[in-house]
Amino acid sequence: xxxxxxxxxxxxxxxxxxxxxxxxxxxxxxxxxxxxxxxxxxxxxxxxxxxxxxxxxxxxxxxxxxxxxxxxxxxxxxxxxxxxxxxxxxxxxxxxxxxxxxxxxxxxxxxxxxxxxxxxxxxxxxxxxxxxxxxxxxxxxxxxxxxxxxxxxxxxxxxxxxxxxxxxxxxxxxxxxxxxxxxxxxxxxxxxxxxxxxxxxxxxxxxxxxxxxxxxxxxxxxxxxxxxxxxxxxxxxxxxxxxxxxxxxxxxxxxxxxxxxxxxxxxxxxxxxxxxxxxxxxxxxxxxxxxxxxxxxxxxxxxxxxxxxxxxxxxxxxxxxxxxxxxxxxxxxxxxxxxxxxxxxxxxxxxxxxxx
Amino acid sequence: xxxxxxxxxxxxxxxxxxxxxxxxxxxxxxxxxxxxxxxxxxxxxxxxxxxxxxxxxxxxxxxxxxxxxxxxxxxxxxxxxxxxxxxxxxxxxxxxxxxxxxxxxxxxxxxxxxxxxxxxxxxxxxxxxxxxxxxxxxxxxxxxxxxxxxxxxxxxxxxxxxxxxxxxxxxxxxxxxxxxxxxxxxxxxxxxxxxxxxxxxxxxxxxxxxxxxxxxxxxxxxxxxxxxxxxxxxxxxxxxxxxxxxxxxxxxxxxxxxxxxxxxxxxxxxxxxxxxxxxxxxxxxxxxxxxxxxxx
Amino acid sequence: xxxxxxxxxxxxxxxxxxxxxxxxxxxxxxxxxxxxxxxxxxxxxxxxxxxxxxxxxxxxxxxxxxxxxxxxxxxxxxxxxxxxxxxxxxxxxxxxxxxxxxxxxxxxxxxxxxxxxxxxxxxxxxxxxxxxxxxxxxxxxxxxxxxxxxxxxxxxxxxxxxxxxxxxxxxxxxxxxxxxxxxxxxxxxxxxxxxxxxxxxxxxxxxxxxxxxxxxxxxxxxxxxxxxxxxxxxxxxxxxxxxxxxxxxxxxxxxxx
Numbered sequence: 001x002x003x004x005x006x007x008x009x010x011x012x013x014x015x016x017x018x019x020x021x022x023x024x025x026x027x028x029x030x031x032x033x034x035x036x037x038x039x040x041x042x043x044x045x046x047x048x049x050x051x052x053x054x055x056x057x058x059x060x061x062x063x064x065x066x067x068x069x070x071x072x073x074x075x076x077x078x079x080x081x082x083x084x085x086x087x088x089x090x091x092x093x094x095x096x097x098x099x100x101x102x103x104x105x106x107x108x109x110x111x112x113x114x115x116x117x118x119x120x121x122x123x124x125x126x127x128x129x130x131x132x133x134x135x136x137x138x139x140x141x142x143x144x145x146x147x148x149x150x151x152x153x154x155x156x157x158x159x160x161x162x163x164x165x166x167x168x169x170x171x172x173x174x175x176x177x178x179x180x181x182x183x184x185x186x187x188x189x190x191x192x193x194x195x196x197x198x199x200x201x202x203x204x205x206x207x208x209x210x211x212x213x214x215x216x217x218x219x220x221x222x223x224x225x226x227x228x229x230x231x232x233x234x235x236x237x238x239x240x241x242x243x244x245x246x247x248x249x250x251x252x253x254x255x256x257x258x259x260x261x262x263x264x265x266x267x268x269x270x271x272x273x274x275x276x277x278x279x280x281x282x283x284x285x286x287x288x289x290x291x292x293x294x295x296x297x298x299x300x301x302x303x304x305x306x307x308x309x310x311x312x313x314x315x316x317x318x319x320x321x322x323x324x325x326x327x328x329x330x331x332x333x334x335x336x337x338x339x340x341x342x343x344x345x346x347x348x349x350x351x352x353x354x355x356x
Numbered sequence: 357x358x359x360x361x362x363x364x365x366x367x368x369x370x371x372x373x374x375x376x377x378x379x380x381x382x383x384x385x386x387x388x389x390x391x392x393x394x395x396x397x398x399x400x401x402x403x404x405x406x407x408x409x410x411x412x413x414x415x416x417x418x419x420x421x422x423x424x425x426x427x428x429x430x431x432x433x434x435x436x437x438x439x440x441x442x443x444x445x446x447x448x449x450x451x452x453x454x455x456x457x458x459x460x461x462x463x464x465x466x467x468x469x470x471x472x473x474x475x476x477x478x479x480x481x482x483x484x485x486x487x488x489x490x491x492x493x494x495x496x497x498x499x500x501x502x503x504x505x506x507x508x509x510x511x512x513x514x515x516x517x518x519x520x521x522x523x524x525x526x527x528x529x530x531x532x533x534x535x536x537x538x539x540x541x542x543x544x545x546x547x548x549x550x551x552x553x554x555x556x557x558x559x560x561x562x563x564x565x566x567x568x569x570x571x572x573x574x575x576x577x578x579x580x581x582x583x584x585x586x587x588x589x590x591x592x593x594x595x596x597x598x599x600x601x602x603x604x605x606x607x608x609x610x611x612x613x614x615x616x617x618x619x620x621x622x623x624x625x626x627x628x629x630x631x632x633x634x635x636x637x638x639x640x641x642x643x644x645x646x647x648x649x650x651x652x
Numbered sequence: 653x654x655x656x657x658x659x660x661x662x663x664x665x666x667x668x669x670x671x672x673x674x675x676x677x678x679x680x681x682x683x684x685x686x687x688x689x690x691x692x693x694x695x696x697x698x699x700x701x702x703x704x705x706x707x708x709x710x711x712x713x714x715x716x717x718x719x720x721x722x723x724x725x726x727x728x729x730x731x732x733x734x735x736x737x738x739x740x741x742x743x744x745x746x747x748x749x750x751x752x753x754x755x756x757x758x759x760x761x762x763x764x765x766x767x768x769x770x771x772x773x774x775x776x777x778x779x780x781x782x783x784x785x786x787x788x789x790x791x792x793x794x795x796x797x798x799x800x801x802x803x804x805x806x807x808x809x810x811x812x813x814x815x816x817x818x819x820x821x822x823x824x825x826x827x828x829x830x831x832x833x834x835x836x837x838x839x840x841x842x843x844x845x846x847x848x849x850x851x852x853x854x855x856x857x858x859x860x861x862x863x864x865x866x867x868x869x870x871x872x873x874x875x876x877x878x879x880x881x882x883x884x885x886x887x888x889x890x891x892x893x894x895x896x897x898x899x900x901x902x903x904x905x906x907x908x909x
Contacts (some may be wrong), residue, residue, distance in 0.1 A: 105392040108454050108458075112394065112458070117581050179759075183760055183765070185749065188751075190749055190750075192747065195731040196709060197761045197766065198766035198827070199732055200730075238462060281474070290462055290463075291467050294461075295459070295463060297459040298443075298460075298463075301443070301455060316755040316791075
């Protein structure tokens with residue numbers, strides 16, 4: 001592999017890593033913090049990607065060789081914002097139906113079916129986004145600043161993506177540490193109890209569903225401008241599962257851990273095999289990757305359903321209370337005399353430990 | 357115009373027959389185990405592939421249905437009793453179980469995909485001559501497919517209403533705790549449900565390939581949304597409900613396809629899904645929506 | 653001491669009906685609880701006690717009838733709106749937020765901490781910080797009062813059954829409630845914690861909170877309740893002091909079959 005192609009490849013990996021981390025944060029808000037099993041997450045990423053694409057492709061002409069709706073030329077930042085809005089708007093529409101109070105597995109199934117049906121719909125109705133072929137020839141933005149056909153442009157774009165990542169990380173951390181984020185986690189653990197303490201559970205879920213959808217749209221927009229193309233094959237329901245596995249491995253409700261999980265799953269596991277010599281027919285490696293993603297998933301659920309890296313413990317010191325002195329025998333004994341505690345634990349297991 | 361409508365009702369009935377065979381099985385399985393088993397879709401795929409392979413080895417015609425049923429039972433047993441039950445014993449919640457079944461779907465689907473070289477396989481089955489009935493057109497094979505669906509429905513209903521096992525099945529689906537308290541051997545009854553649903557999934561796969569004449573690793577997954585919608589709309593655990601819902605879905609999608617073009621039949625599917633959402637799990641008081649006990 | 657019942661009732665339940673399909677779980681129940689009073693509800697399994705409590709808490713929508721809180725009709729209000737009017741409850745299976753620490757469990761319950769406004773929680777940081785500080789202070793007081801300080805930073809899922817129950821009650825107290833609903837509040841609690849809990853229930857009532865309690869253990873009912881309602885088949889079959897209802901013929905029949 002020559003230097004320039006390695007350079008090209010590295011820049012691509014850095015961009016894709018950033019986009020995947022963004023999506024993982026979006027889904028982590030929804031699943032990790034709020035417990036929403038959003039198996040159609042990738043649909044919102046696709047919505048962002050298609051929106052950004054058609055807004056910059058220009059009006060459809062006889063020579064454009066692909067069919068799509070509402071083609072215009074708008075500046076890059078506007079198209080990116082529109083991608084965010086598209087993800088959020090689609091989430092709002094779907095959330096009206098899917099965020100009602102229901103069984104978690106029911107909700108998961110419904111969101112999964114939604115992803116399957118929407119994918120089929122885009123495939124069959126070619127007039128919207130060109131069916132299976134998808135959209136191509138999206139031009140690279142900011143061409144007036146850096147020559148788009150150089151690796152310099154790629155690195156500049158990578159820097160932009162990661163700058164956006166930094167902003168989003170700040171936002172999601174701030175959100176998740178606020179009283180809003182705490183209420184989200186509370187309803188995740190016991191929705192009826194959260195409601196009985198004044199949390200409007202449906203509204204909370206709706207808000208986080210839309211925010212996650214906006215982040216998904218953003219990641220889709222960033223991706224399509226880099227790849228210059230986007231098609232339906234890139235957003236099968238499997239892609240959502242890969243993000244889920246990253247979260248399970250990196251840490252449910254742990255935004256830093258999610259970076260590590262995404263690196264392990266999406267980069268080391270999915271991207272690096274592309275560097276290895278190919279074997280079998282084209283597509284065999286991809287198929288085998290999905291098999292292993294499924295196995296990883298089962299292993300993660302079997303070993304640590306709450307994630308390999310646990311949620312960060314929020315200590316009361318953060319709220320101005322004096323630090324706890326560890327291993328203070330008198331205090332521990334006063335609160336939970338050893339044998340009594342064990343006895344209750346058994347009783348408690350029948351009464352209390354039924355949820356998750 | 358009206359003849360188009362009548363004709364598409366005919367196509368819809370054929371579709372509904374295929375959907376209903378799968379939906380009856382899923383409904384029975386979900387109603388009894390309370391596990392939302394997404395991997396049901398791959399059992400369909402495996403059933404269809406069994407028929408394809410059987411044909412390659414010279415076993416042709418309706419014998420393939422029996423082979424598909426057998427493969428369906430084995431696959432479902434392995435997935436249900438082998439994998440899902442193992443996970444359920446670890447005290448995982450309903451959500452974790454659906455994700456496990458989804459992972460199983462992914463693993464099996466892409467294993468098949470890897471093994472078969474990502475191809476679409478064609479199956480040949482003599483469709484027979486065209487028959488006309490009340491303005492609708494059916495091939496002989498399509499009539500036979502309807503016959504298989506009706507037969508499966510009648511057999512299941514007889515089993516559920518007339519035999520002791522069937523009555524126990526219904527009791528477990530309604531109130532597992534009560535049934536256990538009444539001395540019904542719940543685990544044995546659930547095993548019966550696994551076998552029956554597996555056989556139905558396998559048959560659905562074979563009937564699908566007989567009708568569409570192609571199969572790929574993704575056949576079952578692509579077919580799954582309609583089947584799940586029918587099972588949920590018809591109320592999980594109710595065989596007749598699944599059949600009625602399948603008819604509604606089959607005819608609705610075909611009518612929309614006839615009026616708006618085939619691309620829009622998925623919109624009809626989408627509309628039905630929204631309907632399901634509005635009709636089924638929303639109510640806080642609906643028993644099924646909040647039942648959390650798993651029986652495996 | 654004020655004689656409970658002399659006061660205007662805080663919560664009034666009028667002719668309440670809760671049906672599941674053809675079954676009437678609660679069939680025309682009328683009860684009321686005054687501030688500072690503990691009303692115990694007893695009755696055999698399936699008598700409709702939990703459905704009654706859920707209807708008052710807002711977890712179940714009643715089929716007909718009315719629930720008034722402080723004279724205001726709250727029958728159609730969802731649970732979170734009732735909570736903001738001073739109704740709190742515990743659940744039969746304890747309802748701790750397992751992956752939140754004990755301290756966070758309390759913070760969530762703090763007034764104005766329910767995350768209703770995304771704006772207030774993030775952008776309007778100063779007002780929210782004040783509310784958080786107030787809630788943290790109250791949480792610290794409660795931790796001291798219930799002797800749970802050492803467990804402050806423990807995940808609630810790691811607590812014993814009794815400690816979970818304590819957390820539930822403390823969470824309710826965070827909201828400075830007017831009405832506390834308790835669903836079998838001593839089940840699964842070790843004896844020494846049960847004693848502590850029962851003392852607390854009396855203390856809560858003494859501070860002017862109306863308490864509606866379902867309890868199976870008759871000793872607890874006798875010790876904690878000012879007044880007892882006996883339910884069977886969805887209806888109230890006896891009402892009065894503990895000694896009065898235990899002598900009632902209807903109650904003996906219901907319990908002995």
